Amino acid sequence: MAILITGSTGTIGSQVLAHLQGRDIDIRALTRSPETAQLPSSVTPIRGDLADPDSLRAALDGVSTLFLLAPNVADELTQAMLALTVALEAGVKGIVYLSVFKGEAYADVPHFAGKHTVERMIEALDLPATILRPAYFIQNDLRQKDPLTKFSAYGAPIGSKGISMVDIRDIGEAAAIELLRREQAPVPLARETYELVGPDSLTGEAIAAIWSEALGRAIRYGGDDLTVMEQRMKAMLPAWHALDLRLMFGRYQTDGAVATTGDIAHLTKLLGRAPRSYATFAKDAAAQWAKG
Template identity: 30%
Template sequence: MSRILVTGATGNVGKHVLSSLAGAGFAPRALVRDPGTASLPEGVEVAVGDLSSPRTLEPALRDVERVYLMWPGIPVEPRVIEMLAEHAERVVYLSTDVADLADDEQATSFHQDNERLIRNSGLSWTFVRAIDFATNTLAWADQIRQGLVRLPYGHASRSLIHERDIADVAVEALTAAGHEGRRYVITGPESITQAGLVQIIGEVVGREARWEDLPPETAREQLIAAWGNAAFVEARLRAWESFVDSPERVTDTVEQLLGRPARTFRSWVEEHADAFR
């Protein structure tokens, strides 16, 4: 039986990757920094390690054949990719659709740099390029409780994806043949305006909730204060603005790979409704 290492094991996607692998009879090993605080499915082996410290990974990689790799928001560490190649045969890397939009050897971004390292490592690989997560709307929870979300570009249309769909695609790529060297762009099943997303949340949780457009210059200051990364804020604002006239794309990749449609945003809200109440 293949030993599969799951990084980001306690995260929104990783926890579902672990559960699905364990439930299907595979042997997942969870990479965690603090096992005392990690809540993991029964039967999952735990390995202590940190992607920011390659020397801690040797025990976690022992006897591993496949790796689900979710890179945290830290600088790229080439030695980690080298270690994966020394121990494992395959890696499924959770990337972003932005890498697909500029897919060439000269383009540079966080995920593109990681993809390039993986492609050049000798590993067999699959890149799961996910659109923005539906979980990102949890940042609106406090405003939803007040009945009003104030941000720019309410008419920007988004195709947010359920984290369990990302996990299901990752598990398929980890455990089935035919995914080597593939780049999968995965999205939700429909494109909905940001104002429409707020309306759906309100309908599900049973409270009035609406969107009010905030001037981008005002939002820029607030988001930089909240996120601490001016370049990322600028990129987000430009993307949202572009989605007003050109809705975020929708792919049928989830359905093609899994034989069922991607989960809707409404179904995601129904599962997470308590977070908005």
């Protein structure tokens, strides 16, 4: 049998594939363009699209374990729910679903509320799934290179409540561990949930201080202006997506997204080590930027 990875060429899917490298297991990657997809040589590209249930039915032939990552699109919820339905009908014995940290609490943030609805479907149908709930990705802040290096400012308006950002490598590793556990089990396993978080509660000012040390000069926090952020996002993203992100950052500012000690301990047990820190990421990024 085989493991099928959706979102295989994206940020998280590529991390999952990297952590599955070297395993004596049939790994397949769902992609709309198998001819041009940049995948590890040991991975088999499979043509398909979550928006096309018939293509997913074909892609699930011979698959026993599914990594489900629905794209951040306007119909993300529909795609994810239909994918679960198709997987259930195909007899898939194990699912690893990428949800989001605080999905149940941020009811006004579309992509959070949608992922929580998918979790409710998994629970209601008693699907054999691991739910992974990642916090804000640390590597999103690679986009801060220009503000940091040109203007000595950290621009993400995350506020002062705190966020337990997670390294994408930890997400990929956690997903790979759970995919292998479910694939190798002789029978479907009970549901499991992990909060994928970092070890720190990070505020805008705290991250600015981390970058000050990493870059060797004073970095200031750019502030909490969400209107400006939305307008900037609209230059790169559809308007609905920019508003969705503004609402997310608004909840970060009012409520925060801080992991509990239990969340961190649970993830540490899964990984066999502590999750990676933001400070380590910043130090490594600064070193790479210095090299040009």
